[in-house]
Amino acid sequence: MQGRTQREIKLNIIIGVSNQILILLINLVSKNVILNSLNLDYLGLQTVFGNFCDLFSFAFSGIGFAVLFSLYRPFEDHDQQRIRIIYRYYDRLYRIISFIVLGVGLISTVIVLFSVNADISNTEIILTYLTYLISIIAYNRYLMQHYFVIANQKRYIICLINGLVDTAALAVEIAVLQLTRNYELFLLCLLFKNIVINGIVLLYLRKIHSYLFEKEEVPEPKDKKSILGNIKDLILYRIGTVMLNSTDSIIVSLLISTAMSGCYANYLFISNGVLSLVESFYASIVAKIGRLITTHSKQDQFQDFWNVSMVGLWINGFTVTCFFFLVQDFILLWMGSETQLTSVIVGLIALNLYLAGMRQTTGTYRQSAGIFHKVGEIVVLRGILNLVLSFLLGWFWGLFGILIATTISNLATLYWYEPYLMFRYFGKSFRYEFLYQGLGLLSTAFCLLFTGLAISFLSGSGWLFFLLKAFICFIISNGCYLAMFLLYQRIRNNFIN
Numbered sequence: 001m002q003g004r005t006q007r008e009i010k011l012n013i014i015i016g017v018s019n020q021i022l023i024l025l026i027n028l029v030s031k032n033v034i035l036n037s038l039n040l041d042y043l044g045l046q047t048v049f050g051n052f053c054d055l056f057s058f059a060f061s062g063i064g065f066a067v068l069f070s071l072y073r074p075f076e077d078h079d080q081q082r083i084r085i086i087y088r089y090y091d092r093l094y095r096i097i098s099f100i101v102l103g104v105g106l107i108s109t110v111i112v113l114f115s116v117n118a119d120i121s122n123t124e125i126i127l128t129y130l131t132y133l134i135s136i137i138a139y140n141r142y143l144m145q146h147y148f149v150i151a152n153q154k155r156y157i158i159c160l161i162n163g164l165v166d167t168a169a170l171a172v173e174i175a176v177l178q179l180t181r182n183y184e185l186f187l188l189c190l191l192f193k194n195i196v197i198n199g200i201v202l203l204y205l206r207k208i209h210s211y212l213f214e215k216e217e218v219p220e221p222k223d224k225k226s227i228l229g230n231i232k233d234l235i236l237y238r239i240g241t242v243m244l245n246s247t248d249s250i251i252v253s254l255l256i257s258t259a260m261s262g263c264y265a266n267y268l269f270i271s272n273g274v275l276s277l278v279e280s281f282y283a284s285i286v287a288k289i290g291r292l293i294t295t296h297s298k299q300d301q302f303q304d305f306w307n308v309s310m311v312g313l314w315i316n317g318f319t320v321t322c323f324f325f326l327v328q329d330f331i332l333l334w335m336g337s338e339t340q341l342t343s344v345i346v347g348l349i350a351l352n353l354y355l356a357g358m359r360q361t362t363g364t365y366r367q368s369a370g371i372f373h374k375v376g377e378i379v380v381l382r383g384i385l386n387l388v389l390s391f392l393l394g395w396f397w398g399l400f401g402i403l404i405a406t407t408i409s410n411l412a413t414l415y416w417y418e419p420y421l422m423f424r425y426f427g428k429s430f431r432y433e434f435l436y437q438g439l440g441l442l443s444t445a446f447c448l449l450f451t452g453l454a455i456s457f458l459s460g461s462g463w464l465f466f467l468l469k470a471f472i473c474f475i476i477s478n479g480c481y482l483a484m485f486l487l488y489q490r491i492r493n494n495f496i497n
Helices: 002-037 040-056 058-062 064-077 080-107 109-115 122-140 143-151 155-180 183-208 221-245 248-255 258-295 298-334 343-358 360-368 376-397 399-412 414-426 431-455 463-494
Strands: none
Touching: 002 040, 002 155, 002 258, 040 109, 040 122, 040 248, 040 258, 058 080, 064 080, 064 143, 064 258, 064 360, 080 109, 080 122, 080 143, 080 221, 109 122, 109 248, 122 183, 143 155, 143 183, 143 258, 155 183, 248 258, 248 376, 248 399, 258 298, 258 343, 258 360, 298 343, 298 360, 298 414, 298 431, 298 463, 343 360, 343 399, 343 431, 360 414, 376 399, 376 414, 399 414, 414 431, 431 463
């Protein structure tokens, strides 16, 4: 049994990360085809649509960790009846949320029109927005199926299904755009793809876990109260998160232009892509973390938490370093010089990427431990602070001010509060957080310095030069972290006990 679990964890990590890389490549090609087949305004339009749908559909992904947390113990106990009750109850909640999101999305069509600052007709904006909205709802409506498979430590199955369907859909989407130059038909392909993915997952569940679809039962009152409480706090958390992550492009479109929003979206896409690779690692072990929390002591949990934190620090450091030194070259080759932003803006995007990456381990363990009810309010506060500062600073300093607002709102709220909650949960001193942050800053500065020196001797252009530069960045940055990790191993016993 233990051997099978370890194999599934390895499959989750390998296939999960590989699938995330595939998704990034598919999106890179898709964005390039949109730009070349249509224009930059449509690229910005898709970004605005995506941000609005994130704002409206926060509840879908917001309750995902509540689903996982509710299923860890029943899976550990092989309690099929309880698993079925939880599955059917959450599935009913997802159905209700779908109707609410559809209603809010329809009502908000006028706001979307107001937010788009591009040479596209109002009729086309409305038609394409509604198609995009329906495609997002069609996918999210059945997210319960996906989370069920993930909670059962079989995330690799979801990744395989998504990867295969996404690859096939890309070929169709490219053909449609090249032949018709019609953005609406492109979005209809997206809608059909999402329906196919959920259909395949449903067939898998009916074949392997047929007991889920037997008679429907209602959870016990105390269980229902606990579930609804967790959902309320997670939705608050998600509201604050989308207010931070999904409003910047809308504000850029309003204050500057939709085309500028499209340029910024290219960098944000790569930044989020890098972060998604890191998140894919954590998503691959989240079920393992959940099982550990339900079966092991706090000391064992903390030791595992600290070990994963060190791995996460390494991953975050070299990915931020590679992003900082490579993103400008990549944007030039991918989208052209007209879409490039300044080096100062790139530095701020890299800083926000670093701050987000440093919180991955803490956030994953906090949610796996079921600590939902203590963070919702502060995350909403972070989102409100970001919105206010983005408008104020963006009005005076443009994109630079909007990015500074994101940095300030992060540092002032969740960045310190989430670690505080976790170290209190473990019963450990907050000095571990100071040690972790100190190691992170020192190692990242060290890595940036030596990697920058190594590539300063390079000159050239084109894809071959970019690949050479990327290879050197990867080797040098990881070499720096390997050296620091060996040094850390020599002194860790002075701090960890």
